[in-house]
Amino acid sequence: MxxxxxxxxxxxxxxxxxxxxxxxxxxxxxxxxxxxxxxxxxxxxxxxxxxxxxxxxxxxxxxxxxxxxxxxxxxxxxxxxxxxxxxxxxxxxxxxxxECLLPSYPVNDTQLRKNLIIIKNQIEEFGKCGGMKRNLHTKNPFQIEMELMLQERAHSFLCSLVNNNVADALRHATRLIGLGPGLTPSGDDFLTGLMATFHLPNCPCLSFQSFNKNVVTSAQSLTNDISYMTLKMASAGKVRESIVTLLHLALTGEEEHLISALQEVLKIGSSSGTDIALGIVSGLEVNLIRKAQGHWS
CATH class of the missing domain: 2.40.50 (OB fold (Dihydrolipoamide Acetyltransferase, E2P))
Known part of the structure; x- marks a missing residue:
């Protein structure tokens, strides 16, 4: 037993x-x-x-x-x-x-803005290349093309979100699903991190939760069972404990504890942790932009 x-x-x-x-x-x-x-x-x-x-x-x-x-x-x-x-x-x-309980989005986002800079710098220095983070030293033409596709599609997707063009955002998100290396492809991991940020209580992107559901509907035929299940859970605001801890510290935490939590997420898989962390960064930045646009009260 x-x-x-x-x-x-x-x-x-x-x-x-x-x-x-x-x-x-x-x-x-x-x-x-x-x-x-x-x-x-x-x-x-x-x-x-x-x-x-x-x-x-x-x-x-x-x-x-x-x-x-x-x-x-x-x-x-x-x-x-x-x-x-x-x-x-x-x-x-x-x-x-x-139980997965996500932290509430803060009324004052000053610490969040500071922490996003710290997270991005840490990912730049310690994140693993090969997925959403480009490997500038590789000479493998397939890898170069894959990384460019991931970045271009993610950029188009995020632009559609901040412009509140949900139909276009869904189209670009669908083009990310199943794209990239790994058991859970990089595009899926990026979306996993990002969709979790749309479930933070009181966040400016709460209206995108229906978008999350539509992404999952598209995902079932485009990726493997394990990655699909991860996306399905994230679309409902359910993610691993280490990701919850990172989200909590990204919103209100101090630098030392934030870096420690980020390191735990970066350990996930090969490049999965880096891809998830970049999705979290992008999702939090979309929340900040939505708040500035007046979609939060």
Whole structure:
């Protein structure tokens, strides 16, 4: 029996109270993704080195490399525990429940403006190239073209947003989905960070939440299951704990804690953390522009 350490409150409730039935969708060293038979949504078992996230439970295991799990293995619940065939049993007793609660957008945005400068400087120095951040030293023509496409499409997308041209913004956002390297492509990661900023309570971009839903509708056929699920969660304001912490400190935090939180996000994936952070920066800047345009009270 393996102990569940912490987890998304809705996933825990589904296991404990509602019954959960699914099968293994994908297996990695640090995570196992489970597809729910009822909804088709993905849920994640994460190793103890990872942070909390939506539809995720962190369990007391270092790695799944030697777990002998296989794709399509059945996953079910019984007696307050989650089972994968007869291979793993995970106890929900004493689990710490986690809920994604985004911070409120501040009335005074002076600290936010200062922090955005810090974040951009840190990304410029420490962010990973190859996705939304261009690698100026590469001579690979495919990579050069991919990075240019990402930047040009992101620029057109953001221009449409600040001009309140939602139809054009959706068209440009759709052209970002599935674009770029990685299990979760760079364009998807950028949109994940950006869409989360439209769910900050009291923010100037609250009216774009319907835009988020339309992006997800477009995304299902344009990217892989794992990236689609990440976008779907972000479109509803649900992101990983490390991203929530970064958003909180970006809005009101001091430099030392802000840099530490940013470093944690930059560690995500290969370039995913950098792409997400750049999406957060862009989303917060759109919020600032919308406020200046009078879309906030």
């Amino acid at each position: 393996i102990q569940a350490l912490s987890g998304d409150v809705e996933f825990v409730q589904a296991i404990v109270h509602s019954g959960f039935n699914g099968f293994i969708h994908s297996i990695f060293n640090k995570t196992v993704n489970i597809k729910c038979r009822k909804t088709g949504d993905l849920y994640t078992l994460a190793s103890n080195s990872l942070d909390n996230g939506p539809n995720s439970i962190v369990i007391n295991i270092n790695s799944f490399a030697d777990s002998h799990l296989e794709l399509t293995n059945n996953v079910f619940t019984n007696n307050n525990s989650l089972y994968i065939e007869d291979k793993i049993a995970i106890s929900m007793n004493d689990i710490k429940k986690w």
